Amino acid sequence: MSQYDVVVIGGGNAALCAAIEAAEAGADVIILESAPQHMRGGNSRHTRNFRCMHQGPLSVLTDTYDEAEYYDDLLRVTKGQTDPELARLAIRESETCLPWMERHGVIFQGSLSGTLSLDRTNAFFLGGGKALVNAYYACAEDLGVTIRYDSEVRHIDLSEGRFSAAVLTDGTRIEGRAVVLASGGFQADLDWLTRAWGPEAANFLIRGTPYNRGVVLRDVLDQGAVSVGDPTQCHCVAIDGRAPKFDGGIVTRLDCVPYALVVNRDAARFYDEGEDVWPKRYAIWGRLVAAQPDQIAYAITDQKAQGLFMPPVFAPVKADTIEGLAQLLGLPGDALRQTVAEYNSACRDGSFTPGVLDGLATDGLDPPKTNWARPLDTPPYYGYMLRPGVTFTYLGLKVTERAQVQGAHGLLPNVWAAGEIMAGSILGQGYLAGFGMTIGTVFGRIAGQEAAAHVG
């Protein structure tokens, strides 16, 4: 049995920010990370950038990105499903976080090739999220934080309305005077996902860590903590169908849809592939594919589309004829030929411009393809399999502006939360690139400062 000032549950960005802040304030801190050392860092290990407000150039960020514009961007993706106070706090604090991150070992780089649209709003981590996580672990170690890997917490002891200890799966009690809950969402618990979403969820792929099973979230909710966010929903995007079940990360994305024709298992089209540019549409395609039989879809392109999108990690299926491609993909050949023929005859002449809405739309096709509609007529043909990939879940804990957790009978006096476990307050719907890291950093730091002040 051991006693610490601050017990931090989780080992990703938010947990590390909290641990570093608390340790710098003089607290005796332990991090309980459920993953083994090599897989530490939760979903943060898959991230790549930090969305940051700034008045004028800051570090690698160009120009200005002010609070109003940032907040507008958030409102657009969440359709207003956000807590304005918490959201504005996260946005405002992001500006002071960036230099803090640099001081604690994070190195930024200019936006990566193929992401030029983000060079004003998002600061990229040199080496990506795992390099950030490595820097924070090194920093925490230097500050004397105790780090326990392979330490899944199954229960938070909140008897008498106060945190007293975290109980590990092997029964070990880690006692502390304050706790920061930063153990992520529940997207890696497929049973929970299936109960929440429906049986289709069994066919979903999980893009991030297999260690976000929501055990702590469930345990705290069962003890009366107040929840926020839609318990049935997850952020779900269309990704490569051959991706691993867990942890496929960034490389499983598939950017070909706007330049492709997309069919379901029965070789039928089901949505406008050219509705908008891919960064604005990849998220809805997760749901679209989830609604198809067997939760699967196939994007088909011809030779003309090669080179228009980021190279996928898995080589596409390739054939000289549409029938040949159908056979390789396991699709009904006649039906696919007919779908392609109908689409081709609905394509009209016009100029094709990748990357911008070019208005090259089909004529008399249902559903239409409203941009980039060129006939599939130049072999070889390529086939890409799509499946829904879950990034994170929305259900979380309700917290105050000081990241304190709301219990059944008021605020829990020594319990704070940060990161995905409370992000549902701010991101009620949709996603804004790099904002998860902003929420984690801002509220992780606040939680760590508050917890340290409480025990100090």
Place this chain on the structure above:
Amino acid sequence: MLDNTLSDEAARQFQICNSCRYCEGYCDVFPQLFSLPEMSAAQATHLANLCHNCRGCYYACQYAPPHEFDLNLPAVLAELRQDTWERHARPQALARVFHTHGVAVAAVLIVGFALLFFAMAALRPEAGEGFYAYLSHNAMVLIFAPAFVLPLLGLAVSLRSYWREIGGGWVTWADLKRMGGSVARMKNLSGGAGQGCNFEQGARYSNARRHAHQATLWGFLMCFAATSVATLMHYGLGWEAPYPFWSPPKLLGVPGGILLCLGTGALAWLKLRAEKGLGAARVWGGEMAFVLLLFTVSATGLALYAATGTGAVPALLAIHLGAVLAFFVLTPYTKMVHGFYRMAALMKRNT
């Protein structure tokens, strides 16, 4: 023959890197990789020789083992580099032996000692000053000129064959300048932002290896310059050794020797601490022996200078010259080739 399994494995890993791109800022390998429309075996070879084994990409990799994608780019590129050096060497068998087996390097070193002791006993000059009292200048030239020139010729043949394989074209002044700047600062061990690489401290960055390598490189070049200057002074100015401390050969050679000694010592020490599995593990012994050989060359040179005027000079002279001889003869067959291949890779334009 190119090792197809290796270049296939490199291509598999490159495909994943190309879809991720998080490591773009670490070194020259990634921007070049991402600009390629298609990966060929020759391009994989070129990128492998461009890689300085800083290991930044491994520790930052979300797909490193135990992830099922099993990415270990530093290791596969090290293996591929090794394959390049052994494949282009003539004869290949010698390269395989000395790259892999540190014991073989040690054996050549001992033969070098023996040869020099024998030469000094058999060719003892009637008269001479300084070192020439033990081995005449002509005898030294007779031994070292071919031992220096022939291996370099062999290396030139290998480099030409490599340059053709990777499709290197005419070299321009700009290419030389870019290469020179990169080597002089060891830019590819800077980690992209000056934080250094991940060598002896796992996931933590450090500049120790970069600095140790710089000391080795500059120390080596100063020692080489000292010998070159002395040769010019001997033949051009008729100013023969021994030279006083305040003379160009000594002013270059003494600090150069100290730098080389410290640099190689540090490199060996760092190598003991680094993860073996992120390099070409099968040649670890050969690499270590090469570093220690360079250390021996510099340490015995300094010892010889320190022993000036004592009775230890003849023995130390034989040992030092024996080490130099072994180093020269082994140049095309040891880690020494990495510098030449690396410079070639850095000179190749990214078209």
